[in-house]
Amino acid sequence: MRFLTIVFLLMPLIINSQNTFSISGSVTFKNEPLTYVNVYLQNTEKGSVTNDNGIFLINNVTKGDYTIIASFTGFKPVKKTIHISNENIQVNFSLEESESLNEIVITGTLKAVSRLESAVPVEIYTPTFLKKNPTPNIFEALQNVNGVRPQINCNVCNTGDIHINGLEGPYTLVLIDGMPIVSGLSTVYGLSGIPNSLIEQIEIVKGPASSLYGSEAVGGLINIITKLPENTSNLSVDGFVSGWGEANLDLGFKTNLGSKTTALTGVNYFNYSNPIDNNGDNFTDVTLQDRISVFQKWTFKRSENRTFSLAGRYFYEDRWGGEMQWNKTHRGGNDIYGESIYTSRYELIGNYQLPVSEKMNFQFSYSDHDQNSVYGDTPFLAKQRIGFGQLVWDKQLKNNDLLFGLAARYNFYDDNTTATENPDEVTIPSVFAQNEITLTPKQNLLLGMRYDYDKRHGNIFTPRIAYRYKPSENDIIRLNAGTGFRVVNLFTEEHAALTGARDVIIEEALKPERSYNINVNYLKKIYSKSGMLFTLDASAWYTHFTNAIIPDYNTNPNQIIYSNLEGHATSKGISLNFDAVFASGIRGMIGATFQDVTKTENSLTTRQPLTESFSGNWSISYKNYKTNLTLDYTGNIYGSMLLPTLGERDPRSDRSPIWSIQNIQLTYDGFKNFEFYCGIKNILNWTPGKNEPFLIARAHDPFDKDVTFDNEGNAMPTANNPYGLTFDPTYVYASNQGRRLFFGMRFNL
Template identity: 65%
Template sequence: MKSICKHLALIWIALVSSCCLAQSASVSGKVTENGTPLPLANVLLKGTEYGAATDIDGNFTLDAVAPGDYVLLVTSLGYQPYQTKIKLGADTTKTINIQLEASAQSLDETVVTGTLKPVNRLESPVPVEVYSPTFLKKNPTASVFDALQNVNGVRPQINCNVCNTGDIHINGLEGPYTLVLIDGMPIVSGLGTVYGLTGIPNSLIEQIEIVKGPASSLYGSEAVGGLINIITKNALSAPEFFADGFITGWGEYNLDVGSKIAVGKKTDLLLGINYFNFDVPIDNNGDNFTDLTLQDRISLFQKWDFERKDARLFSLAGRFFYEDRWGGEMQWTPEFRGGDEIYGESIYTRRWEILGKYQLPFSEKLLLSFSYNDHNQNSVYGDTEYLADQRIGFAQLTWDKSSGNHDLLLGSAIRYNYYNDNTPATPTADNIWIPSLFVQDEFTFAPKHSFLAGMRFDHDQRHGNIFTPRAAYKWKISDHDIFRVNAGTGFRVVNLFTEDHAALTGAREVIIAEELKPERSYNINLNYLKKIYSDNGTFIGLDASAFYTHFNNVILPNYETNPNHIIYDNLEGKSVSKGLSTNLDVVFPSSFKIMVGATWQDVSTTENGISQQQILTESITSTWNLSYTFHSLKLTADYTGNLYGPMRLPLLGDLDPRRANSPTWSIQNIQFTFKGLNNFEVYAGIKNLLDWTPNRGNPFIIARANDPFDKDVTFDANGNPVATADNPYALTFDPTYVYGPNQGIRGFFGIRYTVF
């Protein structure tokens, strides 16, 4: 009897189990990012114990799930959380494929710019801001230069209403104080600042790292106000093929095309081409000058990555850049180039670059880095010709060594600068070698505390020995809270004519008051970084900083003493940049994302006891990015914008009727991206929704646009213009009164195609 009961019980259990299994459901699928599988992503049904991690191919399966309504949540470090509602019936298998989007400003990325070695961003003693290609796609632009308008505390400054060349301001400091690097190599400076941020296909960029504050102890001259490091993709992780093209309502065309090619078994080649064209003269403000410079440019980029024994690094990259740009009177044609009949500014630029990294075949971490660039510029500004050549060579050897609680970096670098132009200020070519030695030690003296000390020694034959120390303290309060203090010095060796477009317009004479000394800066920066992960999948990131920089021997152009002169001199006083900055990054499980940044800054110069705001420096700046994905429609909406507070503007005299200070102004954009087609993204939107241009509230922007060669201006015995019936404000031609883009509202449409 017991035996019969036992068998009946086993049969009953088997039947019940079979019935339960028949009533269960399962969920499977694949998690990717732009088609690339994401391993180790967390997949779970909220409020339950059902969960799994994706495998190396991005696949996951949740078995034996009870029927019902659930919320599927997918999370992965560095990516925006994904969540969707699913309904599971009895005895069903549901397949769902999920595409995650990289976080625009992740707090868990690897950075190299702050310390010259790869380190997790949270572990870096130097605050580094990181921006991914996803960030660049929120407001598609034809260059990195334009894309940086949505980075808090960073402003692309247009320096001329006619040719539209510009530079990058960090925390209110002039463009020459910003060092631009590509893959960590300082190949861009002086003449090439704007060109270093133009022509690199955005699809080839792995990430952009920004350090605010002096970094001369690692990078030498120019790294005074901060630096921007554009890191390109490794060929091994790049897509097989990509194409990205867009057109705007103003008639701008931009095309990025690239491909990865396997060359043998151990070599991969990454090719990229960027082409941009705008050839429609537009004069919406009615001054007979082009509102936007006409441009025709092409950039060719290639990067070779070689597989070596023990995963040692060896990469070699090169870029060729050519651009023909002009702006001026609407009736200008190339036959007027260099003449005094019709005013035009025409710039032919040819530039090529090569850079590489090679890890030496030793057990120690010895890395040789090198770069070289050749920049040729053939320009005319009215009837003033400017012909210049610049060549910069750079080589650096670093030794990365860890010993106990010490993480050491020792290095030696040599930089070669060649510069020559046809101006009277350069009677002979500059031909300078600058050798350097530097050392850095990060010492962990307690489980949550570390201290970094570094110093650099440069020898410049023009200025002698230059010593730049730095120090940084990091307190890791918790895994989600970091407090940092950074202090350092910077220096800059100046070559005026490579940096200040106003000196080349032909409208003013350049006066150099004395032999210029190197500028020096002293900086302290406090930074607090916090990230919060809530139980419902919401992520909050906070990054707040306070900064103070003091300059000695600062060189500022004096536009105000004489309207016909630009006077350069070392300031007999001080220049100070101080302020507060914060970034807030919030990601909700619903795929709604908020990025907001704001900076208050006070940049002033003090001479003879009188302090005043630096020209063309805003008091406040704010940036934002609101993004939401409609998963059922496979559509993402991005609303981006920036706001800049008042800045002092360069007037030509007491009678000048233009605003002495700019208003608070804003550029706002909206974009919609559809991802419902395999390998394709279609995007469209509107730029400058408010149709804002700087001529609002001003009688004119370009002074004496009707007489660009000053043929009808009367001057007194001292060379100062005199008010006349034809010239009631006593002005001369001057296009340097510029603080924002002249380009108004416009639509855009684009398509991306990517094959992995």
């Protein structure tokens, strides 16, 4: 009787075991087993992890159709559809690495090539990188790129530029889909308002690239590549809020218009309208902003897969900073100080492959930037238009990869300052050629040159050479040498030029700034049988500048004096990046840059202000597949830099301390189509004013009403102005924004 009872109790288990089966198999990479790979059945709780031999086993699987996924950090996930009927089954996976080393790059040579095969070192940053530390614009996101630093230039309006390898913002060219529509006046605004969900990747080239891109690509370039509509989600939404009251929303969706046309639409909205004054100087710590950007990209299917795409963007922003009691009724007045900027711009980008047997593309862009600003009681009204077009012929021959191009760039600029007495209008025609020669299966040589004609400066010639040697499958050595140039633009938005009417003095016929650069790059990949992957990317560079044009506001307070530098400037340094992907699901990255940027004039060498001698950045990510949680820890550190004080009596330090910004984020993706994330930005609560008597000089007297000046226009020490200072908001090198929480959600259909 007891035996029958036991059989009766076990009967459901026996019957159930007869109706369940197992799934087993292996996971390999280059025929080597991978350990700790997550293998699971989609939309179920059943899964397994591979052992030391790369073998996995999933038990108790009932009959039916399933999608089985093998997922491992640093590798492309692989999905397979399986059917279980009346027997156990075996499924084997072979993974491919998803590292950016094998991704396609365009920026280095103006044509799509594998990053490993490119003779020009190009760094790639994908949307995954942007998600590790969500930001409302790309300008802030670049703080986690080694050797790249967003520089804030004003404590009040928070405008800034991008420094690459310690060089000032005007030496960095910013492209969108390869078109130079972001430059000069619009650099910061052009990096805002591009929805992160629409970005395919960000490509960064450090060093001169004028042989392909012309003026402004002196120190390096940043190319923001947007997604093709056919490769995007039907709908994506990403929004977050912070403890300071910031709110950011990215919306993207695609539309199929017939069988041959696809449109991608993106909208970004950012709002920060919560004045905060934590440092007690009665000025906003962070500029208030109300910004909207609408982006649309169209692709058209054509015969023989020829390319035709068209994109446009409209951007509007209302930002202000100033005294806490400021409102728009005070705009332009001299009672309450505020800096208010209205920006309106639109952009058009196109790429059309000609209907001929040869591979020829016509690329074009146009941007119109209108800015209405006031700095206290000083108006700054400016317009800038940039038109660009180029015809590129890509020709393949045996062992030769040729590229020829004709280009023209139209620049128009006008403002109401004394630095621009007449509108600056010029058209610069160009011709360029490039040949990448395959010397041997392991060696490539790239030769390039560009000729530009500027009526103000005459003929400008910029050659370059690049050599790539691949001694093994996992080692690459690159040697690059080239030149860059930047034609002079006298327009300025510097606060020193806006403090009163100044005469513009041009002491000589200005020559284009020139740079000469040599760069050595070494890349090494290391694989382990346990599934770990290590990547070392090291570079050393030396750049020599001539004819540098630096506006002189100090010699005469009533003048802006322009002249070419009587001497030279140099930038030299080394950069190291180390990536590691561990079998446990942890991925880490650490980078460091050591640099020396100096100016030599009249045999006197001085260090460039606002340039750190070293910087570092890091990120650590851990994905726990069982809990669907991902932990991201990101940070950066900067060495001391020279700061712009107002002379020997200024009590503010002329050197910054070593400082660091660190962030942490937790993401949950356990719900279908949804991700939820939260975290803390600036964990250490670091701000630049903690060890200074003040950041803004004479914040209580922003119109210098109580400042006494001598006959030469210099401020004099008095009882109520013991340091002899004037109002100065330019003593800044980092954001005043302290620690804050953030919470966000992503939806992807």
